[in-house]
Amino acid sequence: MVIGACGQVGTELVLELRKKFGAEKVIATDIRQPENEELKYSGDFFELDVLNKDALYQLVKSQNIDTVYNMAALLSATAEKNPEFGWKLNMEGLFNVLDLAREKHIAKTFWPSSIAVFGPTTPKSETPQDCVMDPATVYGISKLAGERWCEYYHKRWNVDVRSIRYPGLISYKTAPGGGTTDYAVEIFHKAILEGKYISFLKENTMLPMLYMPDAIKATIEITHCEAELVKVRSSYNLAGFSFTPAQLGAEIAKEMPAFTLDYAPDFRQQIAESWPGSIDDSAARKDWNWHNDYSLNDMVKDMLLNLKKAYSIA
Ligand code: AKB
Secondary structure, eight states: OEETTTSHHHHHHHHHHHHHHOGGGOOEEESSOOOOHHHHTSSOEEEOOTTOHHHHHHHHHHTTOOEEEEOOOOOHHHHHHSHHHHHHHHHHHHHHHHHHHHTTSSSEEEOOEEGGGOOTTSOSSSBOSSSOOOOOSHHHHHHHHHHHHHHHHHHHHOOEEEOEEEOEEEOSSSOOOSOSTTHHHHHHHHHHHHSEEEESSOTTOOEEEEEHHHHHHHHHHHHHSOGGGOOOSSOEEOOSEEEOHHHHHHHHHHHSTTOEEEEOOOTHHHHHHTSOSSBOOHHHHHHHOOOOOOOHHHHHHHHHHHHHHHTTOO
């Protein structure tokens, strides 16, 4: 079962799981009906609010669910605008699923953490798996608290919970909603539709990123590998490549020479500045053999190709 199936990661996760395991084996759920056509017609969908513990339990039981991917969350920028709800959704949603596992109604669960668990005094470059973590956002605080709870449930009740600290995720099928790294997706849409983009982050703001096919691959691999391989039960560092808005703009301009980029930083700049510029993901590489397939250049080419197709531009 995928909770938050209509979101940026959920959409592609459901489609890939259905491809891998069969459509009838994967239940998609979200608080709202799917808009993505592929998702809509690819298999069963149920409306579900992860905060409704009873409805969640009923669905898990009636559909005989063994694995839950719990992707429902308020991201960094949105949670700053509504801190109380950000905390509530991110924490209660996690507890509702962890408790199902603790009570043995499901066998295992995947829960995404984020580079937002790091903060201003965290080492900025090649941020280690274990280091100072002083998140400066509600989202980051909820993810760090969630990581501690995941490890606690695992140690105390042997709950099989697995997690990755997602960096910024770049995708063309479903847009991200309310994150600080969203500029790295918006820029492609604007480049194709208008030939220009105004970035809400400053030109030299370096952030770790990952292309969606790699993120989906990692998510499925960590969830389905042997339990013994998963040595970190809080959450694994993970990354593909790092870039600044200026560097991404330059890559896009290689493919679209007329593209222009300007900057008008807003409140998200401060969030971005509290996060690492690059991530050391050697623990994930060593423990469960993680590796990314896409470089920055591969990603840019693939994004432009697919978005041009989506907008019917030759
Ligand atoms: C965000 O920007 O909030 C997310 C994240 C890095 O977790 N994309």
